[in-house]
Amino acid sequence: MTTPAETTFTISGMSCGGCVRSLTRVLGAVPGLEPLQVEVGRATVRIDPGVASVDAARAAIARAGFTVTAEA
Numbered sequence: 001m002t003t004p005a006e007t008t009f010t011i012s013g014m015s016c017g018g019c020v021r022s023l024t025r026v027l028g029a030v031p032g033l034e035p036l037q038v039e040v041g042r043a044t045v046r047i048d049p050g051v052a053s054v055d056a057a058r059a060a061i062a063r064a065g066f067t068v069t070a071e072a
Contacts, residue, residue: 002049010070014040026064
């Protein structure tokens with residue numbers, strides 16, 4: 001059994017509350033991803049490695065129209 005891990009992404013292209021809502025919705029729709037905190041320019045996501053990956057989170061962010069500039 002794998003333990004979910006939290007990853008924080010720094011994101012460019014976000015400018016408003018609509019961006020926050022959109023990204024939260026997109027991240028939450030991916031099995032294994034749980035958006036913990038999303039704000040303009042940053043998102044902290046819990047990733048269940050048995051179901052999803054950091055790459056899946058990055059892909060979801062890109063699908064929402066934003067770019068990951070860093071992750072921690």
